[in-house]
Amino acid sequence: MSPTGDASSRSGSARRSSTLRPLVQQSTPARVAARVRRAIANGDFPPGSQLHEVALARQLGVSRGPLREGLQRLTQEGLLTAIRNRGLFVVDLTxxxxxxxxxxxxxxxxxxxxxxxxxxxxxxxxxxxxxxxxxxxxxxxxxxxxxxxxxxxxxxxxxxxxxxxxxxxxxxxxxxxxxxxxxxxxxxxxxxxxxxxxxxxxxxxxxxxxxxxxxxxxxxxxxxxxxxxxxxxxxxxxxxxxx
Amino acid sequence: MSPTGDASSRSGSARRSSTLRPLVQQSTPARVAARVRRAIANGDFPPGSQLHEVALARQLGVSRGPLREGLQRLTQEGLLTAIRNRGLFVVDLTxxxxxxxxxxxxxxxxxxxxxxxxxxxxxxxxxxxxxxxxxxxxxxxxxxxxxxxxxxxxxxxxxxxxxxxxxxxxxxxxxxxxxxxxxxxxxxxxxxxxxxxxxxxxxxxxxxxxxxxxxxxxxxxxxxxxxxxxxxxxxxxxxxxxx
DNA sequence: GGCGGTAGAGTTGTCGACATTCCTACGACA
DNA sequence: TGTCGTAGGAATGTCGACAACTCTACCGCC
CATH class of the missing domain: 1.20.120.530 (GntR ligand-binding domain-like)
Structure with missing residues (x-):
């Protein structure tokens, strides 16, 4: 589903059968990003609201490390805005x-x-x-x-x-x-x-x-x-x- | 310079003088991503090559935490491909x-x-x-x-x-x-x-x-x-x- | 000689703890 | 009454250490 699911399909010209394709195992940060992205899109976090790391980490059942890595992805996407030493905020709808x-x-x-x-x-x-x-x-x-x-x-x-x-x-x-x-x-x-x-x-x-x-x-x-x-x-x- | 430099310009309609604009302080992961992106673009890491975390972290003078967060950004961009438990690789030029x-x-x-x-x-x-x-x-x-x-x-x-x-x-x-x-x-x-x-x-x-x-x-x-x-x-x- | 199994090194994945920074509330003072 | 200064709390930023996994090299066995 996720286009950046970190598949192992690096060598592009390998033709495999549909049942014997390389098994993908997406990374934890990728899954974190997908979950939080969906939550934001679903309106769970309104525009301008802050995402608190400890609470989110607890909810997702991971530690702050992988969580932060996933959130960095969303920041790169532009869905989140980072302010140093303050936190991450959902993009504003100006x-x-x-x-x-x-x-x-x-x-x-x-x-x-x-x-x-x-x-x-x-x-x-x-x-x-x-x-x-x-x-x-x-x-x-x-x-x-x-x-x-x-x-x-x-x-x-x-x-x-x-x-x-x-x-x-x-x-x-x-x-x-x-x-x-x-x-x-x-x-x-x-x-x-x-x-x-x-x-x-x-x-x-x-x-x-x-x-x-x-x-x-x-x-x-x-x-x-x-x-x-x-x-x-x-x-x-x-x-x-x-x- | 970096469009995802994590500025503090959230409220978009604030008009300030050029000399008194909000001072931006980009996050460490953002700077890591910028550096590594430039290095990849510069050919320091050929397509398909692996990026080793410890070596990179030492070179950039940060610990593996912030480094990994920065590399996750590049993975989201598609410049890197992640394979679980193996590492990160520069995108192939198929x-x-x-x-x-x-x-x-x-x-x-x-x-x-x-x-x-x-x-x-x-x-x-x-x-x-x-x-x-x-x-x-x-x-x-x-x-x-x-x-x-x-x-x-x-x-x-x-x-x-x-x-x-x-x-x-x-x-x-x-x-x-x-x-x-x-x-x-x-x-x-x-x-x-x-x-x-x-x-x-x-x-x-x-x-x-x-x-x-x-x-x-x-x-x-x-x-x-x-x-x-x-x-x-x-x-x-x-x-x-x-x- | 080829195949399967195994121990070792090295890497990534994850976590908890500490340092630093920011925000808030409270109190002193002009 | 308003402003400044300060202490407390809570969050983020960073680091080091441990666990889990992968790959390689070596050895025994058929």
Missing amino acids: PENVRDMFLAREAIERCAASVLLRGDHAAAADALEPLLEQMARAAEAGDSHGVAEADISFHEKLVALTGSERLRRIHETQAAEARICVHALGSTYDNDVQRVAEHRAIAQALREGDAELTDRLLVAHMADAVAELVEASRTGQVRQEAD | PENVRDMFLAREAIERCAASVLLRGDHAAAADALEPLLEQMARAAEAGDSHGVAEADISFHEKLVALTGSERLRRIHETQAAEARICVHALGSTYDNDVQRVAEHRAIAQALREGDAELTDRLLVAHMADAVAELVEASRTGQVRQEAD
Whole structure:
């Protein structure tokens, strides 16, 4: 699952059967990072809040050593900010930060889409279909949170389908950032239906192999999301720590 | 310098004078990561070679704790690969890896260029000019290595000019990867002059605000580099550890 | 001669303890 | 009343030591 799971697949050109692949054993810091990343994305640690080492270490059942190593990974990702002798804090959702998040996300996802379009884009569209249906079901049920989750999963799948290790690794961080936004700024999208429509359009353009349209739709989709989130952070419905 | 230097600039909207900005104090793991990253980029540790903790810690004058935390950052970046109970290894330059490096780089740099084009692209072109001259001088002197270094610096500047923290952080890794390639696959570019011309063309298109041309030139430039490097790694002039 | 097993050295993984720094609360003083 | 100074507590930063694992070299055995 984790693109930096520290596998032992160093020699890339070794072709093994699916049942006899090199057994991966991810390191403790990698697992710590994955757990804490998920917790942050899940809203357990609001933006701006501090992560206390002793408490976290006890909760995860490890000592402070491996814990700190894992947290350093998240700091490198930009999910955490370190202040010397003070501690680690979850990234703040300032308008600048939100804009920057989606700028980088746009870079990765546009590239991912263009890769898919150079390959079997019809198959890629097929693979995205289940997530579209899931999103539509959530929208019908009025489950805005479910729509948002399916939304992000759609984009994760889009990137994963490229098979690019680096795009996947970078985007893992970006997906977490998106989930932070959803949890902190609320998934109060009264336009769930439009959201579903946007994704359907993207998948459709992808299926038809229309590179220019896919790109334009992706950019527009990102712009929409940014505008909405920045507006939400302006109107003050931010759920963050007083610190 | 380091985009993940763990500054204390959490509250983003604070406007201070240039002389009275918050004093940054980057953490030891961040400095360790920067040093080792530079060493790897400099070719001190060939692709595939192992990094020994005790020796490194002694060289850097820190204990194994902070050292390991710093190395975890590089592992997260993808510059190192961890194998449990065995150690950390510098990323291998398999053709797949090289292609993936430049795919992700293309994603970031195209985005960076488009950001610059939406802003003051003439000023951006001005800022790139010194690096072009430096590259030209190196080319005239027959200093292929100098050309390659100026080349990478050019691209670093391109991304830095956007002011995007995230693009910068991601690209820092990619610049290191590019330098690894140069050192391991040789900077034997018999076409230094063409290389300079390519960059001049990119800067020129940027200055004129021609978005489509800039984008096309960037993509072509990347494709050239990948083809060259993959070819070099095929013909076996790889300088990597027997391990 | 080849194969399996074993002891040794060296490395990584993990932990607990100490030093240092920061924050808070309290009290003295102008 | 406000400010300065200080002591206490709690957190982070760093280190050294022990445990566990891997690799290598050597030896016995078939």
